[in-house]
Amino acid sequence: MADADPRIDTADARVADAPAPTKRRWLRPLLMFGIPLIVIGVVAYLWATSGRFVSTDNAYVQQDKVSVASDVAGRIVAVNVRENQLVKAGDLLFRIDPDPYRIAVEQANAQIAGAQVSLQTLRATYAGTSADIAAATDQIAAAQEDYQRQSELMKRGFTTRARLEQSQHGLEQARATYQNAVADANEARARLATGAAVPGENPQIAAARVARAKAQLDLSRTEVRAPVSGQISQADRLQVGQMMVTGLPAVTIVADARSWVEANFKETDLARMRVGQPAEVSFDAYPGLHLRGHVQSIGAGTGSEFSVLPAQNANGNWVKVTQRVPVRIAIDEKSPRQLIAGLSADVRVDVRN
Structure with a gap:
C-alpha cells in the first residue's frame, strides 16, 4: 500500500503539469487591435461629417x-x-x-314682367305724343290763319278789337299746346332711351334682370x-x-x-x-x-x-x-x-x- 501511493502522486503531477487548452487565443488580439480601430473609425466619421x-x-x-x-x-x-x-x-x-331664395327668384321674375309692361306703356305714350304734336301743329295753323283774317278785317273796320284779341289768344294757346306736346314726347323718348352701360336694353328691365341673377346666385349658394x-x-x-x-x-x-x-x-x-x-x-x-x-x-x-x-x-x-x-x-x-x-x-x- 505504501509503494502504491507514490505512483498515484506521480500520475497526478503529470496531469497537473500538462498545458491548458487555448480555445480563445483570438480574443486577446481582437481586444488589442479591434477596439482601437473601432474608436478610430468613429472618430474619423465624426470628424468627416462634423458641420455637414x-x-x-x-x-x-x-x-x-x-x-x-x-x-x-x-x-x-x-x-x-x-x-x-x-x-x-x-x-x-x-x-x-332654399325656399326664401326661390321666392326671391319668383319676385325678380315678376319685376321683369312689370318692367316689360311699363316699357310697352312708354312706347304707347310716345306714339300718342306724336299724334298730339301733329294735332297741335294743325291747331297752330288754324289759329294763325284766323288771326291773320281778323287782322285784315280790323284794318278795314269790319271786326272788333275784342274779336282780334280773342283770335290772338287762341294762337298763343295753340302754340303752348304744341310746346307741351313736344315736351311730353321728349320725356317719353328719354324714358325709352338706353344707357351706355347697358346699350339696347331698357334700364328698368336691366335692373330687374340683375335682381333675378342675384336671386338665382343666392339660390345656388344654398348648396x-x-x-x-x-x-x-x-x-x-x-x-x-x-x-x-x-x-x-x-x-x-x-x-x-x-x-x-x-x-x-x-x-x-x-x-x-x-x-x-x-x-x-x-x-x-x-x-x-x-x-x-x-x-x-x-x-x-x-x-x-x-x-x-x-x-x-x-x-x-x-x-x-x-x-x-x-x-x-x-x-x-x-x-x-x-x-x-x-x-x-x-x-x-x-x-x-
Whole structure:
C-alpha cells in the first residue's frame, strides 16, 4: 500500500503539469487591435461629417386648411358629410333652406314682367305724343290763319278789337299746346332711351334682370360644396336646424394633396443654410420612415417676432436667448403613410453646398 501511493502522486503531477487548452487565443488580439480601430473609425466619421448637417426636432407637418363658410344665411336642412370623411372638390357638404331664395327668384321674375309692361306703356305714350304734336301743329295753323283774317278785317273796320284779341289768344294757346306736346314726347323718348352701360336694353328691365341673377346666385349658394379635395375636420358644428350666418366658418377641409414641414432652426444654424439644399425628414409617428426633401424657403422673422406678445428687450431686464427661425421644408417624394397635419418630425439639412 505504501509503494502504491507514490505512483498515484506521480500520475497526478503529470496531469497537473500538462498545458491548458487555448480555445480563445483570438480574443486577446481582437481586444488589442479591434477596439482601437473601432474608436478610430468613429472618430474619423465624426470628424468627416462634423458641420455637414444641421438638424432640429422642433419641426411639424403642415397642410393647407380651408375654412368653408356659407355665402348666404339660413337654416341648415341637410348635412352630407361627417368627421374625418374624405371629399373631392365639388362634393356637396351641406344644404341651406332654399325656399326664401326661390321666392326671391319668383319676385325678380315678376319685376321683369312689370318692367316689360311699363316699357310697352312708354312706347304707347310716345306714339300718342306724336299724334298730339301733329294735332297741335294743325291747331297752330288754324289759329294763325284766323288771326291773320281778323287782322285784315280790323284794318278795314269790319271786326272788333275784342274779336282780334280773342283770335290772338287762341294762337298763343295753340302754340303752348304744341310746346307741351313736344315736351311730353321728349320725356317719353328719354324714358325709352338706353344707357351706355347697358346699350339696347331698357334700364328698368336691366335692373330687374340683375335682381333675378342675384336671386338665382343666392339660390345656388344654398348648396355649399367643397372648394378643394381633402379630409373633413370640425364637422361637429354642422347640425340640421342650426342657423348659418354669412361668412361664419362651418367646417374645415384639410387639403392633404400638398404637405410640407415647418422646421424651427436655431439662428446659429442658418449661417450655411441656403434655399434648395437637400434635407431628410423623419417622423415620430412612423419610426423608420425617412422622406427626401429640400429647403424651400427661410422665414422672414423669428417665431417670437410674430408672437402675440413679442419680447421687449429695451426694459433693461434682458437675457439673451437663442432665437428660432421657421424654415419650410418641401417633401420631394410621396409618403407611403398618411401625413397628418401637426405631426412631430425631425429634419436634417445637408449644408455642404
